[in-house]
């Protein structure tokens with residue numbers, strides 16, 4: 001089942017007279033239960049694409065549809081509603097509220113989405129190798145632990161679409177394997193998973209790999 005579809009996405013940035021074309025006509029579709037790896041050099045538009053797919057950023061051209069509903073050019077409260085209901089997201093930073101413990105961050109996500117139960121939090125945290133860290137503040141976590149806590153938040157509501165921007169950038173090989181196994185498991189349960197990554201180990205487990213260069217998908 002197609003859960004997300006984007007057609008002809010364009011995104012321009014302007015700094016003075018300079019124009020940066022971050023996305024130039026990107027089309028992408030995600031199916032339930034499919035694991036997609038998105039690769040590309042720094043500055044190629046990966047994070048911009050993820051932000052546009054999640055409705056966090058508004059493309060200058062093109063349309064993003066979520067489960068048949070158009071998200072693009074809708075008022076922010078409507079985009080937020082679609083995001084809360086259907087998406088789990090792990091961005092490169094800023095995934096956790098710093099004044100809330102890991103547990104409170106996860107509980108908040110459950111409340112916003114209307115999915116998941118607080119009784120599941122310890123299992124969820126444990127499945128990501130974060131035993132004993134549910135009740136600490138994000139400031140006490142290492143970079144890799146914070147990324148996994150962010151993933152716990154993203155998974156809390158059992159989303160239909162999971163978007164992760166470099167989830168294993170800061171972790172050691174063993175932890176990377178744990179994160180990859182978890183992502184595959186979530187995907188096999190029916191979630192559409194899109195992961196931005198430079199990791200060969202992660203790309204090797206994906207059902208397909210999409211390459212982006214200078215804001216355009218490269219067909220190889």
Ligand SMILES: Nc1ncnc2c1ncn2[C@@H]1O[C@H](COP(=O)(O)OP(=O)(O)O)[C@@H](O)[C@H]1O
Nearest residue numbers: 013020022040041042043044045046047048049
């Ligand atoms: N807020 C912004 N203002 C201006 N330029 C931006 C902004 N965000 C991204 N860009 C530019 O858009 C291009 C794509 O950036 P990004 O999507 O972050 O790439 P990636 O995630 O692949 O490293 C880069 O040239 C970047 O400098």
Ligand SMILES: [Mg+2]
Nearest residue numbers: 046047092165
């Ligand atoms: Mg990026």
